[in-house]
Amino acid sequence: MTTTAFDPTRVAHLGGRFAPVTEEVDAVDLDITGELPAELDGVYLRNGPNPRFSPIGSYLYPLDGDGMIHGVWLTEGRARYRNRFVRTPAMRAEERAGRALWGGLQSLIMPGPDEVGPELANTPKPLPDINVVRHAGRLLALAESDCPFRLGPGLDTLGKETFGGGLPAGITAHPKIDPATGEMTVFCYALEPPYLTWSVIGRDGAVSRGPTPVDGVDEPRMIHDMALTGRYLVLVLAPAFFDIAAAMSGGSFLAWRPDRGTRVALVPRDGGPVRWADDEAFWMWHTVNAYDDADGRVVLDYIQWPALSLGGPPVQERADGGAHSGLTRAVVDPAAGTVHRTRLDDARVEFPRIDDRLLARAHRRLAVAADSGRTAGLLPGEYDALRWYDVGGTGTTTEVWAAGDLSVGEPVFAPVPGSHRGDRGYWLTFATDRTDGTSRLPVLPADDPAQGPVATVHIPVRVPLGLHGTWLPTEE
Numbered sequence: 063m064t065t066t067a068f069d070p071t072r073v074a075h076l077g078g079r080f081a082p083v084t085e086e087v088d089a090v091d092l093d094i095t096g097e098l099p100a101e102l103d104g105v106y107l108r109n110g111p112n113p114r115f116s117p118i119g120s121y122l123y124p125l126d127g128d129g130m131i132h133g134v135w136l137t138e139g140r141a142r143y144r145n146r147f148v149r150t151p152a153m154r155a156e157e158r159a160g161r162a163l164w165g166g167l168q169s170l171i172m173p174g175p176d177e178v179g180p181e182l183a184n185t186p187k188p189l190p191d192i193n194v195v196r197h198a199g200r201l202l203a204l205a206e207s208d209c210p211f212r213l214g215p216g217l218d219t220l221g222k223e224t225f226g227g228g229l230p231a232g233i234t235a236h237p238k239i240d241p242a243t244g245e246m247t248v249f250c251y252a253l254e255p256p257y258l259t260w261s262v263i264g265r266d267g268a269v270s271r272g273p274t275p276v277d278g279v280d281e282p283r284m285i286h287d288m289a290l291t292g293r294y295l296v297l298v299l300a301p302a303f304f305d306i307a308a309a310m311s312g313g314s315f316l317a318w319r320p321d322r323g324t325r326v327a328l329v330p331r332d333g334g335p336v337r338w339a340d341d342e343a344f345w346m347w348h349t350v351n352a353y354d355d356a357d358g359r360v361v362l363d364y365i366q367w368p369a370l371s372l373g374g375p376p377v378q379e380r381a382d383g384g385a386h387s388g389l390t391r392a393v394v395d396p397a398a399g400t401v402h403r404t405r406l407d408d409a410r411v412e413f414p415r416i417d418d419r420l421l422a423r424a425h426r427r428l429a430v431a432a433d434s435g436r437t438a439g440l441l442p443g444e445y446d447a448l449r450w451y452d453v454g455g456t457g458t459t460t461e462v463w464a465a466g467d468l469s470v471g472e473p474v475f476a477p478v479p480g481s482h483r484g485d486r487g488y489w490l491t492f493a494t495d496r497t498d499g500t501s502r503l504p505v506l507p508a509d510d511p512a513q514g515p516v517a518t519v520h521i522p523v524r525v526p527l528g529l530h531g532t533w534l535p536t537e538e
Contacts, residue, residue, distance in 0.1 A: 068169070070116050074441050075123035079469050079494045079527045082112040082127070083145075089522040092134075092141040096517035098505065099488060101478055102136045106490045106503065107217075108471070108531030109194040109203055114153055119165025122372050124443060124529055126166045128153055129191035129203050131217045132492065132525050134503050137536065141503075141519045146217035148203040152178075152187040168315055188222070192235035193530040197246045198267030204235040206286070207251050228269030229261055235530070236348075237263075238290040241419050245270070247295055247331070249288055253304055257282045260295055260329055276327055277336050284316060284370075289352035289362055290422040294337075295329040296352045296362055296394075300345045302370045318345075318370050328360060328396050337396035341403070345370045350389075350414040353424045359395050363428065363453065365412055366390035366403070371442070386410040389430065389451065406458050409433065411449060413472035413530075417487070426454035429473040429489055429511075434464045437496075443528050444469050448491065450511055461512040468493040468504075469527060475508065476533040485509045488516075490533060492525045501525040 070076050111127025120126070129148030134141055147153065155178045156163050163178060164187035165171025175183035190203040190211045202210040202223055209232035212223040224230050233248035240247065244265030251258050256275035264270040276297065282304040289296040301322035309315035320343035328337040350363035367387045389407040394400070410433035416425045431445035440446065446469055450461040470493045477487035489506045501524045504515035 090142040093520040098139045098517040100139045104535040105135045110529045111191045115162040118162045119169025119171040121166045149219040150188045208232040236287040253282045289349040291352045291354045297327040299325040339399045339401045341401040362392045417475045
């Protein structure tokens with residue numbers, strides 16, 4: 063257990079534009095600058111770390127923190143807002159106590175039966191605070207590697223979701239839904255064998271493939287995201303190993319071992335043998351998308367980092383000479399077991415998204431949150447611009463919207479109903495003004511996003527920066 067004194071006021075991601083909010087708010091007829099497109103009919107949801115009480119023991123962004131869902135409902139040119147905590151049994155116990163009872167992931171603090179009763183005593187706290195998705199009628203708040211929690215249409219928490227008992231260990235926060243089949247493919251990592259498994263949930267919501275071990279994984283590693291092609295589940299295994307012994311003695315529970323390199327697993331969706339490809343060490347938080355090319359290779363676009371860094375100093379102040387993330391393409395040859403990587407852009411970017419209707423198929427357009435280079439002191443996970451890339455053909459073209467005094471989050475695509483092209487729709491993101499702390503929802507046209515928002519929805523409360531969201535059309 064960590065014995066070092068913990069001072070939450072010294073944690074950058076607990077203050078400023080990342081500071082948690084505790085009030086749950088309902089507001090209708092929000093103020094709108096510009097004209098909100100009437101064809102937008104649905105809800106934009108975003109989940110993110112938001113401690114209900116001041117953390118104890120430790121706090122590690124972006125993995126620690128209670129989940130809070132922020133929703134903006136858009137219809138007929140009008141907007142309303144609601145936010146709700148994801149109320150796990152552990153959070154409810156803390157609300158009864160009026161304080162935090164569980165420590166952060168690195169502290170290993172867990173309350174005993176005298177504080178929370180025998181069912182919750184000495185168990186880890188669920189943290190469904192990273193993503194939110196909808197599949198087969200289920201709205202799910204997702205954790206890093208644990209059971210999701212199911213939400214009602216008004217964002218009330220209904221309970222832990224195990225998919226009818228078929229996935230009792232849970233899933234990670236970035237499942238992929240194949241728009242062609244309706245299947246949701248998921249993976250889960252664990253501290254004990256089997257260290258890495260994958261599963262499939264059918265269009266109807268039933269588990270069609272239970273937890274299946276990924277052969278060749280003999281140590282516990284952290285893997286945040288995945289990609290999907292028509293043939294493969296794509297997993298990037300960076301050398302980020304769990305080290306429980308170090309954590310028990312006050313050290314980090316994750317060890318970066320670059321001499322072990324990074325491995326790419328191509329897991330056939332039909333259940334065939336895993337194909338492996340080895341490469342030099344790099345870290346990846348998020349994939350853009352992947353697809354099978356005409357030569358049987360896998361093309362994977364993703365955001366590459368030189369190493370794993372959790373809760374570190376601003377990128378501009380790092381001692382490694384400013385090494386940062388960048389948009390990268392990897393071509394993986396399953397027959398040769400090779401990876402060929404190409405850096406597509408050197409800008410500091412993260413939170414990549416495409417039109418989700420193209421997932422697992424070839425894409426051209428993608429969007430990211432980006433650093434414009436004009437704002438000093440941005441924290442990891444904080445960006446002041448959005449960038450769009452066209453990665454089709456022989457080159458890469460870029461469009462940029464510099465957000466000025468706004469810090470922006472992950473861009474999410476909302477297609478025009480009935481359209482089938484990635485440029486017919488709008489990009490949505492939460493943004494917070496660095497001068498006064500107010501938050502808003504810019505709505506940018508996909509056919510010319512660099513012009514800036516056609517409408518801006520003003521949110522009645524500040525929305526903390528990070529992490530992931532989704533657009534859910536009413537018609538679905």
